[in-house]
Structure formats: C-alpha cells, structure tokens
Amino acid sequence: MKNFLFISIFTAFVLCGSSLLASDTNPNFDLNKTPWLEGVDLESVPKHITPVIPMKINLQSGEEFPKEIVEDEPIYVRADSDIFFDEPPIKDRGMDIPNPVWDRKPFVNWRIIDWETNKSVACTSSSDMEQNCMVVIPVQPTSRGAITCFVGRKMSYDNVEEPGRRKSCFANSNVARDVKVKDITPPTCGLQITVEGSAATVYPVENPPNMFPLPKTADLIIKGGLFNGDSEYEEVLSGLVLGPDMIAPEESAAIPVSRGAVVKLTVIGEDNYKLDTSKLKYGICAGAGGEPAPVCQENQPEYDLAAIKLPQKPYFYLDATDVAGNREVLFIPIKIVK
Amino acid sequence: MKKYLFLCLLIGLAFSNSVFAEAEDTSTPFATKSGVNAEEELEKDAKTNTSLVPDSVPMSLDFTKSDSIMPSNFRGGDPDKGLVNVLEDVYYEKHEHCLIYEEDAKKMTDDEKAAKFDSDPNITWTTQRVDSEGNKIDKNGNKEGDPDYEPVVDSVNNNVAHCGGYFYETGDYQIGNSGGRLVDTGIGNSGGDDGGEGKEGQKVYENKDAVDDTTKTVTSGQTMGVFVHDCTSPDVWIAFQEGAGTTDMAACKADLVEKITKECVKLKGRPDTTDTSRFEDFSLLCVDEGKTEDRDKAPWNKTATLSAIGPMFNADGVLKASNEVNVKSGCISKEDQTRLVPVSIDEDKNKENASAVKSVIDGIYVRRNVPFIFAATSIDNGSDRKKQMPVIPRIEDEDGKEIQASSDNSYIFRVANYPEDSYKDQPKYYFVAKARDDSGNITTIRLPLYILDSNASFETSSK
Numbered sequence: 001m002k003n004f005l006f007i008s009i010f011t012a013f014v015l016c017g018s019s020l021l022a023s024d025t026n027p028n029f030d031l032n033k034t035p036w037l038e039g040v041d042l043e044s045v046p047k048h049i050t051p052v053i054p055m056k057i058n059l060q061s062g063e064e065f066p067k068e069i070v071e072d073e074p075i076y077v078r079a080d081s082d083i084f085f086d087e088p089p090i091k092d093r094g095m096d097i098p099n100p101v102w103d104r105k106p107f108v109n110w111r112i113i114d115w116e117t118n119k120s121v122a123c124t125s126s127s128d129m130e131q132n133c134m135v136v137i138p139v140q141p142t143s144r145g146a147i148t149c150f151v152g153r154k155m156s157y158d159n160v161e162e163p164g165r166r167k168s169c170f171a172n173s174n175v176a177r178d179v180k181v182k183d184i185t186p187p188t189c190g191l192q193i194t195v196e197g198s199a200a201t202v203y204p205v206e207n208p209p210n211m212f213p214l215p216k217t218a219d220l221i222i223k224g225g226l227f228n229g230d231s232e233y234e235e236v237l238s239g240l241v242l243g244p245d246m247i248a249p250e251e252s253a254a255i256p257v258s259r260g261a262v263v264k265l266t267v268i269g270e271d272n273y274k275l276d277t278s279k280l281k282y283g284i285c286a287g288a289g290g291e292p293a294p295v296c297q298e299n300q301p302e303y304d305l306a307a308i309k310l311p312q313k314p315y316f317y318l319d320a321t322d323v324a325g326n327r328e329v330l331f332i333p334i335k336i337v338k
Numbered sequence: 339m340k341k342y343l344f345l346c347l348l349i350g351l352a353f354s355n356s357v358f359a360e361a362e363d364t365s366t367p368f369a370t371k372s373g374v375n376a377e378e379e380l381e382k383d384a385k386t387n388t389s390l391v392p393d394s395v396p397m398s399l400d401f402t403k404s405d406s407i408m409p410s411n412f413r414g415g416d417p418d419k420g421l422v423n424v425l426e427d428v429y430y431e432k433h434e435h436c437l438i439y440e441e442d443a444k445k446m447t448d449d450e451k452a453a454k455f456d457s458d459p460n461i462t463w464t465t466q467r468v469d470s471e472g473n474k475i476d477k478n479g480n481k482e483g484d485p486d487y488e489p490v491v492d493s494v495n496n497n498v499a500h501c502g503g504y505f506y507e508t509g510d511y512q513i514g515n516s517g518g519r520l521v522d523t524g525i526g527n528s529g530g531d532d533g534g535e536g537k538e539g540q541k542v543y544e545n546k547d548a549v550d551d552t553t554k555t556v557t558s559g560q561t562m563g564v565f566v567h568d569c570t571s572p573d574v575w576i577a578f579q580e581g582a583g584t585t586d587m588a589a590c591k592a593d594l595v596e597k598i599t600k601e602c603v604k605l606k607g608r609p610d611t612t613d614t615s616r617f618e619d620f621s622l623l624c625v626d627e628g629k630t631e632d633r634d635k636a637p638w639n640k641t642a643t644l645s646a647i648g649p650m651f652n653a654d655g656v657l658k659a660s661n662e663v664n665v666k667s668g669c670i671s672k673e674d675q676t677r678l679v680p681v682s683i684d685e686d687k688n689k690e691n692a693s694a695v696k697s698v699i700d701g702i703y704v705r706r707n708v709p710f711i712f713a714a715t716s717i718d719n720g721s722d723r724k725k726q727m728p729v730i731p732r733i734e735d736e737d738g739k740e741i742q743a744s745s746d747n748s749y750i751f752r753v754a755n756y757p758e759d760s761y762k763d764q765p766k767y768y769f770v771a772k773a774r775d776d777s778g779n780i781t782t783i784r785l786p787l788y789i790l791d792s793n794a795s796f797e798t799s800s801k
Binding site: 039109113120 | 393394395396397398399400402418419420421431433434435436437439440441445457458459460461462464466468471472473474489493495497498499500512514516518520551553554555556557558559560561562563
C-alpha cells in the first residue's frame with residue numbers, strides 16, 4: 001500500500017510538470033476566456049525589433065483636456081510623440097537599433113471607442129492640419145469612451161548579421177485618452193394613434209444629424225391612413241426645434257377622430273443614447289406648449305373619448321426625457337369629426 | 339525498495355520544481371518601455387501615475403501561413419524592404435497578438451496591486467493604399483493633400499485578432515491593427531457596482547467617473563507593409579479601318595489611336611458594343627478582364643473576355659457584334675506567378691482556347707487593293723487602368739517575318755488569299771499583337787489576315 005502511494009504521488013508530480021511545460025510552449029489559448037484569439041498562432045510579445053514610442057493626446061490649444069466632452073462638438077486634438085520627429089529610436093526593449101532611418105511618413109489613424117458597446121469608429125478630416133492633429137467629433141454619447149491615436153512609421157536599420165545590408169520594421173506609437181461623451185440630443189419619440197384599425201404616426205427625425213451647437217432641429221414625419229384614408233399618405237415637415245415645445249401644425253397633422261372613438265396610443269421611437277423610461281408620459285391634454293395639462297389619466301393603452309371631458313383644443317401629447325435630462329414634448333392636435 | 343521509492347519521489351519533486359520555475363520565467367511580465375528616452379518617460383509616468391500599467395504595449399502582426407505568400411525577393415523585389423509579397427485576388431488571413439488580449443492583465447506589469455481587465459478588447463483592422471513614400475492614396479490614385487483626394491477609411495472593427503480578405507487592387511499597402519482594452523489598475527477606490535443595463539443589454543459604466551476611476555484604456559498597435567502583385571494580363575483593344583477614298587492614312591491612324599485609347603481608359607477596358615452604328619467606320623477587337631462577375635478571379639483561374647464588332651471580321655463585310663467568350667489564361671512562370679492570355683485559333687498551340695476564340699472571330703478580312711490601318715492600345719489594372727501601355731501590333735507571314743507598312747503606316751495587299759481552298763498557292767498572313775504589363779503578364783493575339791478578292795464596298799447593315 002505504501003509503495004502504491006509513493007508511486008502514485010511520483011506519477012502525479014511528473015504528469016503535472018509535463019502538462020505545465022506543454023501549456024507554456026503551446027500558443028493555444030483558452031478560447032472560453034479569450035475567444036478573440038481563435039485562429040491566432042503568435043506570441044503576445046514580438047521578439048523582433050518593433051519600437052513602441054510613448055505618446056500623449058492633448059488639446060491643440062494646450063488647455064487642460066476635459067473629463068467630459070460634448071456630443072457633436074468638434075474637439076481639436078494633437079498627438080505628441082517622437083514618432084513625428086526626425087530621429088528614429090535607437091533602442092527597443094534592450095535591443096540596439098544601429099543607424100536607424102525613417103523610410104516613410106507616419107501613418108496615422110484616429111478612432112473613438114465607445115466602451116459601453118465596444119464599438120469604435122474612425123475619425124477623418126478633410127481640413128488642412130498638421131499630421132499629428134485631428135478634429136474629433138464624438139457623435140455617440142457614452143459614459144465610458146476613449147479617443148485613441150495609432151501611428152505606425154516604417155524605418156530601416158543596419159543588419160548586423162549581414163554587414164552592408166539593411167533591415168526594415170515599423171515603429172509604433174499609440175495611446176488613449178479616456179473621456180465621457182455628454183448626450184445633448186433630446187429623444188426622438190413619437191406616437192402611433194390607432195382608431196378602429198386605422199392608424200396615424202407622428203414622430204420627429206433629427207435633421208440634420210449631429211448638428212452643433214444647439215438647438216437640434218428635426219423633421220416631423222406624419223403618415224398613415226387615419227388622416228385621409230390613404231394608408232400610403234406621408235408628409236414631412238422640416239425645421240422643427242427638437243425639444244420640449246414641439247407642436248405639430250393643425251393644418252397638416254390634426255388627427256381626425258369622432259367624439260365616441262376609442263383611441264389606442266403607442267409610443268414609438270427612442271433616444272440616441274438612453275431613454276429614462278420612468279419619466280415617459282403620454283395622453284391627452286388641453287392646449288399645446290409649455291407643460292402639458294392632462295385632462296385624463298396618463299400612460300393608458302386606450303382612451304374612450306366619450307368618457308373624457310375634452311377641452312376646446314385637445315391634443316395628444318408625449319413627454320420623453322433621456323438619462324442625461326434632455327427633454328422632448330410633442331403635441332399633436334385632435335380634430336373632432338362627426 | 340523504500341530507498342528506491344524515496345529516490346523516485348525526490349526526482350519527481352525536482353522535475354516539478356524546475357517546470358514551475360520555468361513556467362514562472364516564461365510568464366515574466368512586460369515591464370520595460372521602448373523608444374527614445376524610455377527611462378525618462380518611465381520616471382515621468384511614475385510621478386504622474388501611481389499605476390505601472392503601461393499606456394501601450396507592443397504587438398505581433400503577421401499573415402497566417404499560406405502557399406500564396408511569396409518570398410521576400412519575389413519578382414526581383416528587395417528583401418531588405420521588409421514588405422510581405424502577396425498576389426491580387428487571393429484570400430489571405432492576418433492575425434495578431436499582444437498582452438492586452440491575454441487572459442491575465444498582470445502580464446503587463448510588475449504591479450502587485452493586481453491589474454485586471456475590465457472589458458473585452460476592441461480591435462480594428464485598417465487597410466490603406468499608399469504610394470512608395472507612404473502617402474495615403476485614394477481609389478483614384480490621388481495622394482493625401484491633393485485637392486481631389488477623397489479619404490478612404492477601409493477599416494473593420496471586428497473585435498477579433500484575425501481578419502481575412504482579398505486585395506483587389508495592386509500596389510503598396512499598409513495594414514494596421516489598432517487594439518485597446520480597459521484595464522482596472524487596482525489603484526484607488528474601484529468599488530461600486532457596474533451600473534445597469536443599457537441598450538441591447540450592454541454593460542453600463544454609469545457609476546464610474548472617466549478620470550477619477552481606476553480604469554484606463556491601454557492600447558496596442560502594429561503596422562505591416564504589403565505589396566500586392568499584379569497577375570492580370572493587360573486589356574488590349576485593336577481597331578481596324580479601311581482607307582478607301584482617304585488620302586491621309588497617317589492622320590487617320592493617329593486619330594484612331596487617340597479615339598480608342600480615350601474610350602478604353604474611360605470604360606476601364608470593358609467595351610460598350612450595344613450601339614453597333616458606332617462601328618461603321620472601324621472594327622474593334624477587344625480582350626479585357628471581362629464583366630464584373632468575371633473579374634478578380636484568383637490568378638490560376640483568371641480568364642479574359644474576347645469580343646469583336648465590325649464589318650472587317652467576316653467575309654461578307656457585315657457589321658455585326660459577336661458574342662463574348664472567356665479565354666482561359668495560362669501560367670508563364672510559376673516562380674513569378676505571371677499569366678498569359680492567348681487569343682489564337684491555332685488548335686495545336688492554343689488547344690484550350692482555340693474553339694472559343696473561333697466562335698468569336700476567325701480572322702481579319704481586308705479587300706485587296708484597299709489600304710487599311712490598325713491602331714492598338716492597352717491598359718492595365720496595375721496602373722489602375724489609367725494610362726496607355728505599349729502594344730506591338732504587326733502583320734507577319736507564316737514564317738514570322740514582318741510585313742512592312744507603307745510610309746503612311748497603312749497596308750495594302752494586291753493579291754487575294756481567301757477562300758484558302760481557292761488560293762492554296764498564295765501566302766498566308768497573320769495579324770499579331772502583344773501587350774506586356776510592368777509585372778510581366780502578357781496578352782497575345784494571333785489571327786489570320788485574309789485578303790478578299792472583292793471590289794464591292796463592305797455592307798454596313800447589322801445582322
């Protein structure tokens with residue numbers, strides 16, 4: 001029994017050691033934990049010369065970089081790095097780089113990462129700027145983002161193994177500036193109004209998109225058979241200010257309903273970032289503009305108009321606010337018909 | 339026996355220890371920074387950051403193994419330039435790796451406060467055409483900074499460390515990979531919940547302040563130079579024109595060259611044969627890469643489309659448009675991966691394509707005693723089909739001896755040789771043309787030239 005125990009322990013140690021050795025030299029990865037490495041057969045640290053040059057992203061103005069930047073507002077940034085200068089690096093991780101020479105201009109890419117969705121987009125500019133400068137326009141609000149700059153530059157150096165020959169590689173310089181992007185766009189929600197199977201929808205669409213500075217403007221889309229019996233009917237009204245005082249015009253957006261109609265209201269649309277659903281309100285109010293004055297209970301799936309004491313000028317209304325506090329209030333006139 | 343077992347145990351322990359030690363050595367964290375004044379930068383960082391998590395780390399980037407990756411001296415290239423030589427229209431995969439893709443963030447730093455990753459990596463692949471100096475160029479070949487330059491951002495944010503695709507245009511490229519990952523440096527108060535659900539169930543970092551937070555984005559990037567080699571034979575257009583009643587054939591030829599070259603460049607080699615009335619004055623023979631669905635095939639599958647329209651491609655002199663056929667390309671050199679498109683009806687020398695060619699055209703038909711000219715032009719995908727390439731058209735006899743043109747560059751034959759059965763003792767002639775691009779791909783045309791015994795004008799009615 002004792003012999004058996006010793007042999008077992010001995011075998012276990014040997015097997016354990018062998019498996020460790022195997023995992024260290026085998027570039028296979030645990031794809032359950034690092035699925036992005038599927039198909040990769042490289043070491044994580046390159047052994048050849050490929051210098052990484054430090055970089056900082058600053059404002060072109062030299063002012064302190066803000067903790068929070070504003071959606072759609074251009075921000076003029078600059079990448080400070082020796083990769084843009086005349087002298088290439090002479091060392092990389094303890095390895096000497098003899099007689100280094102830049103072969104090409106820096107190859108620059110700017111991107112913004114939104115860590116909430118893990119998506120990044122490229123920044124491009126047709127403006128004439130220095131090579132290390134960029135105007136970044138963040139179009140997606142996020143509580144966690146990063147402005148990044150990646151620069152690669154081809155260089156060559158003496159091949160010490162073959163005197164008289166040269167070798168080439170790329171030096172790289174890259175860094176991130178973590179930022180928040182503040183949402184300044186009100187929601188673009190609308191209402192679908194359904195009466196006895198016939199529907200009308202009224203909703204705004206930000207136009208032009210990503211406008212800065214405020215106010216944001218929108219087109220108001222008005223469509224549906226409830227207006228005139230034509231299910232293909234659609235009208236677009238331009239130039240509304242997107243915000244807490246959007247009044248659909250009576251002449252083109254009045255919803256014709258009979259006094260005894262049962263009206264179903266559905267909220268459509270969304271916010272460009274996140275809607276605060278706890279503040280969402282809709283229903284029927286008296287008059288348009290300012291704070292809505294409801295004439296019945298809010299947020300009901302159906303309204304029996306016969307049971308409501310309608311004001312002289314009744315409106316459907318929608319009051320939506322996003323998590324950043326941007327508010328949209330939309331008033332749609334009601335036209336009582338026989 | 340006891341001593342034997344004890345010895346085995348000792349050996350086992352010793353072996354395991356060495357393995358553990360070795361494992362520890364190979365997982366040594368990346369702690370040094372590279373570049374000019376690295377030590378100064380490290381000192382600066384130490385003063386401003388309490389974390390030793392670097393701002394960026396180096397990256398490995400390469401193509402995955404493929405038989406279509408060519409040697410560093412491919413087609414006489416300079417191996418010292420460090421470019422990866424690849425072929426147009428072939429599928430390639432690239433892969434990359436760096437410390438921010440690892441499972442464990444501790445590999446980046448000696449910091450014992452246990453940095454950990456706070457997100458999946460964000461990974462983007464960028465492909466950019468450049469000129470020989472590294473200037474970005476757009477799809478029209480305009481350089482960054484030129485007034486007509488249209489920025490092209492060919493980037494794929496796929497968030498994985500490999501990416502496959504094709505290079506459909508030849509030339510110089512720079513492939514870039516941009517990686518980033520949130521790292522919790524473990525310095526300061528990183529407590530608090532992660533926030534709620536946002537759009538599409540994404541994690542929301544609502545309760546963390548971007549700057550006071552302990553997390554930061556660490557980046558990694560790498561660039562690779564690639565040269566995409568041309569494996570497509572050049573497009574060739576040949577126009578034939580009779581000069582009956584015209585005295586200045588030289589001027590006609592110059593006009594014809596200009597006319598077809600302009601049109602060839604404008605249409606990027608793909609002829610428009612829908613309006614046959616345009617071909618009353620001249621006949622056009624075209625060899626081009628073909629319709630969209632026929633283009634950009636892998637080099638070993640490449641074909642060219644042959645088409646012919648005009649009255650000089652049939653014995654009746656009728657203006658008609660031929661069908662189009664695909665001519666298979668052959669390999670000139672496996673080492674250089676150069677291709678040949680042969681347009682010939684010789685069954686012995688062009689067995690694979692002879693009958694297909696013959697279904698489109700079986701010869702050039704001219705009338706005896708009537709002077710004619712021909713004009714040739716060629717464009718190549720290697721230069722974005724923007725500039726004319728040299729073509730060498732000529733007429734030769736069956737021994738390969740060139741028939742000289744007249745002083746005005748026209749030809750005139752006095753004796754008929756067609757139909758061949760009726761003129762067995764008459765010499766045979768061939769129209770021959772050859773175009774070669776800068777990469778060594780070739781298009782050749784060799785078709786019989788028939789001299790008709792007819793004084794009637796060519797009919798121009800369409801069939």
